[in-house]
Amino acid sequence: MATIVETSRAETPVLTYNQVPETQFELLWADLATLDLSLFDTPGGKEKLAKQLLQAIDKIGNLTNHHITFPLTQPGFFYITNFGLSQEAVDRQFAIGKELFNLPTSEKLKYRADLENGGYNGYKPLGLREVRPGIQDNTEIYNIPKFIPELERSHPAIINAHREEIEQFARHINDDVVGKLLVLLAIILELPENFFLEKHRYDQKSDCHLRYMKYHKRTAQQNETLGNVWVKGHTDFGSLTLLFRQPVAALQVRTPEGQWRYVKPYPGSITVNLADSLEFLTNGFLKSSIHRVVAPPQDQAEIDRLGVLYFVRPEDSIVLNPIQSPVLEKLGYTKSKDESAVGVTAGEWVKARVAKGVAKGRVRSELNEETIVGGKSAKYYD
Numbered sequence: 160m161a162t163i164v165e166t167s168r169a170e171t172p173v174l175t176y177n178q179v180p181e182t183q184f185e186l187l188w189a190d191l192a193t194l195d196l197s198l199f200d201t202p203g204g205k206e207k208l209a210k211q212l213l214q215a216i217d218k219i220g221n222l223t224n225h226h227i228t229f230p231l232t233q234p235g236f237f238y239i240t241n242f243g244l245s246q247e248a249v250d251r252q253f254a255i256g257k258e259l260f261n262l263p264t265s266e267k268l269k270y271r272a273d274l275e276n277g278g279y280n281g282y283k284p285l286g287l288r289e290v291r292p293g294i295q296d297n298t299e300i301y302n303i304p305k306f307i308p309e310l311e312r313s314h315p316a317i318i319n320a321h322r323e324e325i326e327q328f329a330r331h332i333n334d335d336v337v338g339k340l341l342v343l344l345a346i347i348l349e350l351p352e353n354f355f356l357e358k359h360r361y362d363q364k365s366d367c368h369l370r371y372m373k374y375h376k377r378t379a380q381q382n383e384t385l386g387n388v389w390v391k392g393h394t395d396f397g398s399l400t401l402l403f404r405q406p407v408a409a410l411q412v413r414t415p416e417g418q419w420r421y422v423k424p425y426p427g428s429i430t431v432n433l434a435d436s437l438e439f440l441t442n443g444f445l446k447s448s449i450h451r452v453v454a455p456p457q458d459q460a461e462i463d464r465l466g467v468l469y470f471v472r473p474e475d476s477i478v479l480n481p482i483q484s485p486v487l488e489k490l491g492y493t494k495s496k497d498e499s500a501v502g503v504t505a506g507e508w509v510k511a512r513v514a515k516g517v518a519k520g521r522v523r524s525e526l527n528e529e530t531i532v533g534g535k536s537a538k539y540y541d
């Protein structure tokens with residue numbers, strides 16, 4: 160799919176990528192809201208988007224902050240559009256990911272992530288975890304940290320060759336996309352607009368990263384043994400996760416009623432979900448969304464599913480204690496419901512979850528809940 164087009168001018172080849180066709184099957188799609196980020200800088204635009212975002216996470220709630228219905232009734236997923244990156248620029252990231260995973264395993268292993276010690280930047284090899292007795296996971300991952308001196312590390316030549324473009328892409332996501340979403344969340348909570356921005360500064364150490372990810376196709380027999388579940392229902396570790404449009408239907412969100420619904424590959428969109436840190440910081444007001452990855456439908460069963468994602472996490476030193484906010488106060492979310500989280504930092508939380516994820520002798524299908532750190536646990540869903 161990725162082809163290399165030589166240009167006369169550039170020394171590094173320009174990569175192109177053709178996204179695969181969508182499935183022809185009518186699946187049970189999630190009903191998700193779409194936020195048009197081009198409104199952000201228009202008069203009253205931020206406030207309008209903040210209301211839409213609140214609706215996206217609480218659809219039946221009354222729209223004023225004073226009458227929000229809880230618990231939240233939406234799965235905590237939404238789309239954003241007009242985020243300031245062309246489809247071509249996004250596709251070039253897919254092409255880089257594809258070329259990267261086409262490298263020989265021996266080459267990729269030179270950049271292996273120190274997963275066992277909670278480090279995840281770099282390469283996660285295929286089949287590292289046992290998902291069922293005798294069946295290994297089917298993902299390959301390459302995580303690129305923020306481009307700051309403290310997190311500098313070596314990369315394969317394909318990354319170095321496109322480093323400037325990758326860095327610009329990641330910086331744009333951080334500054335112009337995530338930055339806007341963090342302002343909207345502050346507005347929802349009636350906090351100063353820069354409240355969350357100050358906990359997510361680019362030049363500070365944090366576990367934010369750009370990710371290329373490849374799910375290798377499975378045989379019908381493997382899918383049957385797995386009950387079609389490739390990655391069990393889980394929450395993400397940080398603040399927000401951004402998934403660039405992915406035509407292979409496999410990501411499912413869990414509705415508050417406990418039903419699984421597919422995320423539709425909405426054109427020109429990024430799918431965004433809320434993650435653990437926001438749940439901790441808001442004392443459970445914002446919910447870390449539950450999602451899983453299943454075997455794609457029949458007409459996409461032969462495709463290796465490639466993804467480009469961006470994970471947003473608070474600065475390492477941010478203590479994940481409940482924050483003060485007029486909205487949380489009004490709604491009675493002031494008293495920490497879970498004292499066990501007190502003292503855990505964002506950096507510790509991520510490291511502990513990553514290390515647990517690759518712990519030996521741990522078969523994921525049999526796991527429903529596990530203690531992570533500071534008495535806090537993570538849950539997994541069938």
Ligand SMILES: O=C(O)CCC(=O)C(=O)O
Nearest residue numbers: 395402405410450452466
């Ligand atoms: O590949 C996807 O669509 C979702 C991946 C995911 O949930 C994760 O990596 O945490």
Ligand SMILES: [Fe+2]
Nearest residue numbers: 393394395450
């Ligand atoms: Fe996830």
